[in-house]
Each structure stands twice: as C-alpha cells, then as structure tokens.
Amino acid sequence: QKEVEQDPGPLSVPEGAIVSLNCTYSNSAFQYFMWYRQYSRKGPELLMYTYSSGNKEDGRFTAQVDKSSKYISLFIRDSQPSDSATYLCAMSGRDSSYKLIFGSGTRLLVRP
Amino acid sequence: DAGVTQSPTHLIKTRGQQVTLRCSPKSGHDTVSWYQQALGQGPQFIFQYYEEEERQRGNFPDRFSGHQFPNYSSELNVNALLLGDSALYLCASSLGTSANTGELFFGEGSRLTVL
Numbered sequence: 001q002k003e004v005e006q007d008p009g010p011l012s013v014p015e016g017a018i019v020s021l022n023c024t025y026s027n028s029a030f031q032y033f034m035w036y037r038q039y040s041r042k043g044p045e046l047l048m049y050t051y052s053s054g055n056k057e058d059g060r061f062t063a064q065v066d067k068s069s070k071y072i073s074l075f076i077r078d079s080q081p082s083d084s085a086t087y088l089c090a091m092s093g094r095d096s097s098y099k100l101i102f103g104s105g106t107r108l109l110v111r112p
Numbered sequence: 113d114a115g116v117t118q119s120p121t122h123l124i125k126t127r128g129q130q131v132t133l134r135c136s137p138k139s140g141h142d143t144v145s146w147y148q149q150a151l152g153q154g155p156q157f158i159f160q161y162y163e164e165e166e167r168q169r170g171n172f173p174d175r176f177s178g179h180q181f182p183n184y185s186s187e188l189n190v191n192a193l194l195l196g197d198s199a200l201y202l203c204a205s206s207l208g209t210s211a212n213t214g215e216l217f218f219g220e221g222s223r224l225t226v227l
Binding site: 004006008036041042043044045046049088090097098099100101102103104105 | 116145152153154155156157160167168170202215216217218219220221223
C-alpha cells in the first residue's frame with residue numbers, strides 16, 4: 001500500500017464547474033500538506049501549502065486537511081481551460097525527514 | 113529573478129553509460145533536492161543537499177550520487193544506467209530552514225531516455 005493514494009483520473013469537467021481533487025494517506029506523522037500543479041512537460045508548481053488540519057483559501061483555490069480521516073482536498077471554483085493539468089498532492093512530516101511524499105497525480109481536463 | 117534552472121533538458125543514453133545532470137537553485141536558496149518522476153507517477157525523492165553535504169537520501173541505489181558546490185548549484189550523477197532509469201529528473205530548491213515543510217520550487221526537469 002502506498003503512503004499517499006490519489007485517483008489518477010482523468011477528470012473531465014465543463015468550464016465554470018467546481019472541481020474536487022482528493023488524496024488519502026496512511027502516515028499520521030505528516031504535518032505539512034501541499035498541492036502542486038504540473039503542466040505537460042513542465043516541473044511541478046506549488047499551488048497551496050497547509051500546516052496541520054484546517055482550510056486555506058487562495059483566490060479560486062481552497063485546500064482542506066482532515067487529519068482525523070487522513071484525507072486532503074483541493075477545490076477549484078469557476079474552473080478554466082487553463083486549469084487543465086495534473087495535480088499532485090504531497091506531504092511531509094515534522095520529524096527530521098526532508099523528503100516530500102507525492103501522490104501519483106490526478107489529470108484534470110476543463111472543457112471550454 | 114531566475115527560477116530553478118536545469119540542464120540538459122533532454123538526453124538519450126544507452127544502458128551502462130553514465131550521466132550527469134545539473135541544477136542551479138532559485139536566487140537566495142541554499143538547499144537542493146533531486147526527484148525522479150517516472151511517466152504517470154509522482155516524483156520520488158532521491159536526495160537532498162545542504163551546505164555541500166547530502167542531508168538525506170531516499171531509496172535509491174548507490175549508482176545515484178550527487179554533489180553541491182559552494183554557489184549552491186548541484187549535480188546528479190547516475191552510473192551504469194538501466195532502462196528503468198528513464199524518467200524526468202527534477203531539481204527543487206528551497207531554504208534550509210524550510211526544506212522539510214514542502215515549500216519547494218521545481219525546475220523544468222531533465223528528461224532522460226535510456227535505450
């Protein structure tokens with residue numbers, strides 16, 4: 001079993017839809033939770049960063065962390081064709097580990 | 113302000129050869145991490161360099177080695193290439209104090225194909 005599970009998709013939605021992307025994890029030591037966006041043939045770009053549980057909003061993006069359920073979500077409001085990309089969740093712990101554990105990514109397609 | 117730059121962008125090698133990939137971190141960053149991303153997968157941590165030392169290593173064999181220079185730039189070396197080493201190799205930079213909190217800035221990657 002992988003430490004971080006993410007549905008690979010693809011997820012296809014019409015422009016303007018609300019998109020929900022999710023990851024589950026097994027390691028309760030994770031304290032930092034990130035969402036990265038990766039366009040084809042590009043490196044990942046940090047979208048959202050959350051410490052511990054709770055919500056964080058940035059423009060059209062909202063990240064939620066539920067540590068009791070080991071479940072994190074990214075919501076995209078008013079989705080645009082330019083949001084079409086692969087979304088990677090990533091996590092790290094408060095111990096001395098410096099590595100990020102990534103999910104396998106969900107491919108999102110927003111149709112005009 | 114230049115972001116993370118990597119070279120080369122693409123390269124093709126044959127089995128058994130050796131490869132060196134290079135990375136310059138974002139201005140002001142002192143820590144470099146290397147990740148391997150196979151097609152359709154998330155990035156896998158190879159190692160992290162801080163103050164010219166390998167600070168942490170992932171589950172990669174000794175064929176994977178690295179170096180960090182005084183100007184914080186870094187190299188990733190892979191010896192005795194295998195077909196399974198074909199992947200996108202990503203360099204990520206960060207500040208040493210936040211290097212475990214996920215605030216990484218990634219380069220565009222070096223795409224290695226092993227034939």
